[in-house]
Amino acid sequence: MHKDIDFNQIDLNSQPPAAEPARQYYFIAKLRQHVKEESERIGRPLTANVTTFGCQMNARDSEKLAGVLECAGYLPAETEEADLVLYNTCTVRDNANQRVYGRLGHLNSIKKKNPLMKIALCGCMMQEESVIEKIKKSYRFVDLIFGTHNIFKFAELLCTMFESGRTVIDIWKDTSQIVEDLPVDRKYPFKSGINIMFGCNNFCSYCIVPYVRGRERSRNPEDILKEVKSLAADGVVEIMLLGQNVNSYGKNLVPPVSFAELLQRVEEIDGIERIRFMTSHPKDLSEELIQVMKHSKKICRHLHLPLQSGSTRILQAMNRRYTKEQYLALAEKIRKEIPDISITTDIIVGFPGETMEDIEETIDVVKKVQYDNAFTFIYSKRTGTPAASMPNQVPQEIIKQGFDQLLETVQEIAKKRAALLQGKVLPALAEERNVQDNTLITGRLSNNMIVHFPGSPALLGKIINVRLKECHGFYYLGEIDHA
Ligand code: 5AD
Numbered sequence: 001m002h003k004d005i006d007f008n009q010i011d012l013n014s015q016p017p018a019a020e021p022a023r024q025y026y027f028i029a030k031l032r033q034h035v036k037e038e039s040e041r042i043g044r045p046l047t048a049n050v051t052t053f054g055c056q057m058n059a060r061d062s063e064k065l066a067g068v069l070e071c072a073g074y075l076p077a078e079t080e081e082a083d084l085v086l087y088n089t090c091t092v093r094d095n096a097n098q099r100v101y102g103r104l105g106h107l108n109s110i111k112k113k114n115p116l117m118k119i120a121l122c123g124c125m126m127q128e129e130s131v132i133e134k135i136k137k138s139y140r141f142v143d144l145i146f147g148t149h150n151i152f153k154f155a156e157l158l159c160t161m162f163e164s165g166r167t168v169i170d171i172w173k174d175t176s177q178i179v180e181d182l183p184v185d186r187k188y189p190f191k192s193g194i195n196i197m198f199g200c201n202n203f204c205s206y207c208i209v210p211y212v213r214g215r216e217r218s219r220n221p222e223d224i225l226k227e228v229k230s231l232a233a234d235g236v237v238e239i240m241l242l243g244q245n246v247n248s249y250g251k252n253l254v255p256p257v258s259f260a261e262l263l264q265r266v267e268e269i270d271g272i273e274r275i276r277f278m279t280s281h282p283k284d285l286s287e288e289l290i291q292v293m294k295h296s297k298k299i300c301r302h303l304h305l306p307l308q309s310g311s312t313r314i315l316q317a318m319n320r321r322y323t324k325e326q327y328l329a330l331a332e333k334i335r336k337e338i339p340d341i342s343i344t345t346d347i348i349v350g351f352p353g354e355t356m357e358d359i360e361e362t363i364d365v366v367k368k369v370q371y372d373n374a375f376t377f378i379y380s381k382r383t384g385t386p387a388a389s390m391p392n393q394v395p396q397e398i399i400k401q402g403f404d405q406l407l408e409t410v411q412e413i414a415k416k417r418a419a420l421l422q423g424k425v426l427p428a429l430a431e432e433r434n435v436q437d438n439t440l441i442t443g444r445l446s447n448n449m450i451v452h453f454p455g456s457p458a459l460l461g462k463i464i465n466v467r468l469k470e471c472h473g474f475y476y477l478g479e480i481d482h483a
């Protein structure tokens, strides 16, 4: 529930307010009435399921969408056997789209058994015209479609859907609007993502994100700090600052604020014990940020620094605006200044024109940087991006051979890096009960490594010293250190 708003006090006989967020509070109040009447009519509470595809940004958006549904009176449902199912979609690679289409077929069969059921789709995939056309033609049972720029209008869109009884489609091309103070239903009580900026201006030539998430816009530092303070007051100990390119945060604010300055101000907030951020573009990572990280007591020892390719020629075609040598120099500087940091990355294999020699350059960077982990992706052609119309799409054999070699190197190095922590005692945030063995708690180290250790659920949300006893490649088994 939204702490500060009493939805029962909102007068639904008056016109909806024009200003946000008051307008959405009005529609949440209206939805509450609808949900109450429906559930009285059928004699049980209405349920809603939000399923998220994609990145941390989407996960955070889903918490906001779930916040609206909770305020409206829906009970959260773990599965898609629910009265309202919302898919928050991703379109960064084509397989994300295919998964949504596959699951929509299944939703239709559930809907046939529950005539009350409503199906809603939102997120990045909905910003693509071809997707909307396909859904209109082949998935006519979908009731509501909206995009990334108007998610703050979710309550209003749902009201329109219920009142019109028709499919509602509302996609905006872009927006400069940032609506604050909407309800949020956090997945974890003790940790939270927090958007510091939206959109991306980089236009890496393979990437669809700038087209579906729009131009870069930063939130005001005061709004961010206010939100962090209220999260801390609500028991949050770890926050993750989210943006497509956090290193360019604040450049267009008046007056400008750097990401490093923002971090320092967040660090001052009592109650927050850990600060993470995602994602950093290497071209914008400043010396100031390295120094702030180095001297910080709260910023976690983890940096996700997407490489994409180790070949300068391919990096140029990708419009990444750094060379192999510049990236290596940056990584070396970071490792020297912050020796206990873990560096992770994203790599794409099969970008147009890529040869085995280019992939070997990438493998060379992997060996030199010694990544603690790397996410490797096969290039996926995204309609509308510059790379989609480039010649020389790479043959499958090269992709397969290059990908396998790369993965082998990545895994071998990641294992070696993990083993370096053997026997150490390090603080871990107890995040959840282990699903396979509920006598174990799953914790996360500052450097993002996972450790499972025997412990009671009362520890959840606490930071505890854990001895790392047994390395299992990507995670440890450990025990609480009582010393
Ligand atoms: N094909 C494959 N991987 C991609 N990524 C972004 N666009 C594509 C694409 N068209 C990867 C990048 C990025 C991560 C989130 O997804 O590595 O860092």
Ligand code: SF4
Residues within 6 Å of the ligand: 200, 201, 202, 203, 204, 207, 208, 209, 210, 244, 245, 281
């Ligand atoms: Fe895509 Fe590049 Fe922006 Fe990341 S920085 S979202 S890869 S365009």
